Amino acid sequence: MLEALDGIPIVVAVVGLLIVLVGAGLLTTTRRSSKRDGDPPDRSESSTAGSTDTLPVPDEAVDDDLDVAIPEVPDTPEALVEEPPLSLGERFNRRLARTRNVLGVSVADLFGRGVNDAAWEGLEEILIGADVGVTATTEIVEELKRRSREEGATTPEAVTDLLKQELRSALQSDDRSLARATDDGPTVWLITGVNGTGKTTSIGKLAAIEQREQRTVVLAAADTFRAAAAEQLGIWATRTGAHLVRKDEGADPGAVAFEGYAAATERAADLLIVDTAGRLHNKSALMDELGKVKRVLEKQAGPLEETLLVLDATTGQNGIAQASAFMQAVELTGVVLTKLDGSSKGGIVVAIQRELGLPVKLVGLGEEIDDLAPFDPELFVEGLFTDIAG
Numbered sequence: 600m601l602e603a604l605d606g607i608p609i610v611v612a613v614v615g616l617l618i619v620l621v622g623a624g625l626l627t628t629t630r631r632s633s634k635r636d637g638d639p640p641d642r643s644e645s646s647t648a649g650s651t652d653t654l655p656v657p658d659e660a661v662d663d664d665l666d667v668a669i670p671e672v673p674d675t676p677e678a679l680v681e682e683p684p685l686s687l688g689e690r691f692n693r694r695l696a697r698t699r700n701v702l703g704v705s706v707a708d709l710f711g712r713g714v715n716d717a718a719w720e721g722l723e724e725i726l727i728g729a730d731v732g733v734t735a736t737t738e739i740v741e742e743l744k745r746r747s748r749e750e751g752a753t754t755p756e757a758v759t760d761l762l763k764q765e766l767r768s769a770l771q772s773d774d775r776s777l778a779r780a781t782d783d784g785p786t787v788w789l790i791t792g793v794n795g796t797g798k799t800t801s802i803g804k805l806a807a808i809e810q811r812e813q814r815t816v817v818l819a820a821a822d823t824f825r826a827a828a829a830e831q832l833g834i835w836a837t838r839t840g841a842h843l844v845r846k847d848e849g850a851d852p853g854a855v856a857f858e859g860y861a862a863a864t865e866r867a868a869d870l871l872i873v874d875t876a877g878r879l880h881n882k883s884a885l886m887d888e889l890g891k892v893k894r895v896l897e898k899q900a901g902p903l904e905e906t907l908l909v910l911d912a913t914t915g916q917n918g919i920a921q922a923s924a925f926m927q928a929v930e931l932t933g934v935v936l937t938k939l940d941g942s943s944k945g946g947i948v949v950a951i952q953r954e955l956g957l958p959v960k961l962v963g964l965g966e967e968i969d970d971l972a973p974f975d976p977e978l979f980v981e982g983l984f985t986d987i988a989g
């Protein structure tokens with residue numbers, strides 16, 4: 600009798616353990632799948648379209664089939680429990696593989712056959728191919744020729760070294776940090792850019808960084824063009840523990856921005872990030888709407904700390920045209936360059952800075968929550984030339 604009773608707690612313990620183990624397994628699976636469900640498929644490969652009245656954007660059909668599933672979400676926001684797996688330098692090195700193959704590898708090849716006119720011409724082609732832009736390329740190559748003559752650079756290593764220095768100096772900028780409010784009110788970052796460039800995803804990643812640093816975030820879904828846009832932002836809000844302000848599809852984006860700021864103030868949040876639409880039926884409507892959202896916010900908050908333009912690195916020079924259009928409509932403070940991981944045209948960073956005078960402040964290096972990084976010219980240039988195994 601006693602022996603039987605003694606056995607019961609053991610049985611209970613074993614069954615309990617099994618339940619816990621099975622439960623934990625389920626949780627991990629849910630978390631893993633929730634991670635991807637929030638990210639709609641990459642549409643960056645689509646072609647560009649443009650007319651006098653529309654912006655050069657990735658395929659016009661971009662958003663039409665966007666169907667965002669709402670994943671099960673863990674109790675603790677994902678952003679708060681997961682640590683970034685790789686250091687920033689490692690991430691730059693790994694994710695810049697495509698540009699590196701065009702730039703780093705070919706440059707070594709080219710000058711391996713001698714430092715001569717043919718090699719310089721080849722370098723020009725490579726730089727233009729990597730989207731450094733014609734003006735910047737000409738300047739860089741002229742400077743390189745002069746220096747290699749004067750400094751006697753005769754090996755591929757020596758030329759590569761000079762090229763690195765020139766790229767670094769082309770990327771010099773005073774300040775790439777994201778500005779924050781100096782008074783009591785919440786910091787406001789307005790995020791702009793054409794459809795499909797990665798605005799919503801970058802906002803989600805930014806919210807994760809901020810929340811991890813113990814800053815409270817409100818996200819305002821001022822892209823009211825389609826309901827799915829607000830839902831997508833809502834998924835990021837849940838994943839990061841940010842508060843979401845949204846309205847119905849078709850609602851006035853200015854009203855969403857207004858309520859976003861009111862909510863951020865009421866909650867004494869540190870930061871308000873405002874998502875905006877990237878596609879309306881024509882360019883002037885898009886720009887009018889953007890201007891209005893900005894004015895509404897500025898009336899409440901004063902000058903915004905950041906008005907960032909999100910550009911897709913895979914669209915290359917097209918991004919420069921987009922940027923010019925946005926710069927005419929709103930005053931921009933910097934660029935978030937996304938999809939550098941999928942681009943062989945990472946040189947666009949140089950063109951953006953040289954031709955537009957805008958600092959690249961953040962770069963997107965993938966689709967996951969940790970794949971947004973402060974742009975670091977040193978790590979970037981190193982990443983273009985550092986060969987890593989695998």
Ligand SMILES: Nc1nc2c(ncn2[C@@H]2O[C@H](COP(=O)(O)OP(=O)(O)O)[C@@H](O)[C@H]2O)c(=O)[nH]1
Pocket residue numbers: 638639640641642643792793794795796797798799800801877909937938939940941962963964965966970
């Ligand atoms: N590879 C890669 N994909 C990205 C990056 N940023 C965004 N994306 C993907 O680009 C697509 C469009 O992003 P989304 O945020 O919806 O763009 P939006 O229309 O500007 O808001 C999604 O599939 C994202 O997962 C990035 O840095 N790298």
Ligand SMILES: [Mg+2]
Pocket residue numbers: 798799800822828874
């Ligand atoms: Mg969006």
